Amino acid sequence: MTCIPAIETRFFAFESDFVDSLRCIPMIVRYKLDACRVKLQLADWAKFNYDEKDLLAEMRCHTEPEIEIYADYVNELVWKYTKTVPGLLKNLDPAWIYEHVPEEVHERTRGWNCPLISTSQWMQLDVLERFALVKLSRSGHEGRNFPRALAEFGLAAAC
Structure with missing residues (x-):
């Protein structure tokens, strides 16, 4: 099921x-x-x-x-x-359930010159927060919301 x-x-x-x-x-x-x-x-x-x-x-x-x-x-x-x-959706990759920070999230974080997210920080986020960061990391999504999400989730001040 x-x-x-x-x-x-x-x-x-x-x-x-x-x-x-x-x-x-x-x-x-x-x-x-x-x-x-x-x-x-x-x-x-x-x-x-x-x-x-x-x-x-x-x-x-x-x-x-x-x-x-x-x-x-x-x-x-x-x-x-x-x-x-x-x-x-053909290939659903639920990267938000992984116990490590997906590389696409690290790449987006580096692109905004924000501090990298540690594994412990990642695991402290709830599922919807991790989902949001993964979705905002993927191409086709408005990039300006990524640093706003990091700040909202307590992962970075203004970056």
Whole structure:
């Protein structure tokens, strides 16, 4: 049976410039999308109304039945607005569950001239914080939020 760590719905301070309107996909939703392996495009997200976006942030997505219900709901929403279905993530690398800091996080940290994160610091972060740092380290994500996340998580002052 598939099961992912249960995560309470929360938004990060580094997301504050868009979380009131939910114009971008918050990390809590990204985490749940990865759990059900659905690749949701920002253009599709933008078509959802606020209540639908908020429900996606609040819905449980922990056990196999919850993951299936979540994926079905996302698919229904995308179909409702686009008459297409979202793609599936092919290779999910859950680097946030590793007991060591992923190299991509170290690379991004060096790129911002921030102090490297130690293994003990990494393990003190909760799953959603580690997930956020991994996602913010990958190409295609807005880089300015990475140092803001480090500061929010107590890993670096302004860098």
